[in-house]
Amino acid sequence: MTETTGEHPVxxxxxxxxxxxxxxxxxxxxxxxxxxxxxxxxxxxxxxxxERLDD
Numbered sequence: 001m002t003e004t005t006g007e008h009p010v011x012x013x014x015x016x017x018x019x020x021x022x023x024x025x026x027x028x029x030x031x032x033x034x035x036x037x038x039x040x041x042x043x044x045x046x047x048x049x050x051e052r053l054d055d
Contacts, residue, residue: 011022019036021029031039 008024013020013022015030018030018032021031023029
């Protein structure tokens with residue numbers, strides 16, 4: 001998955017038993033599955049809150 005609507009693309013990919021977030025300037029963050037699931041939940045909550053604040 002690549003998000004390109006911002007200035008810099010952010011990509012998430014599977015790499016063996018981890019999920020890697022490829023961020024700016026070649027920076028990558030490897031997360032185990034539990035960390036990736038927790039981050040997903042936090043992102044979904046933050047997005048929902050941001051959408052409510054945008055209304």
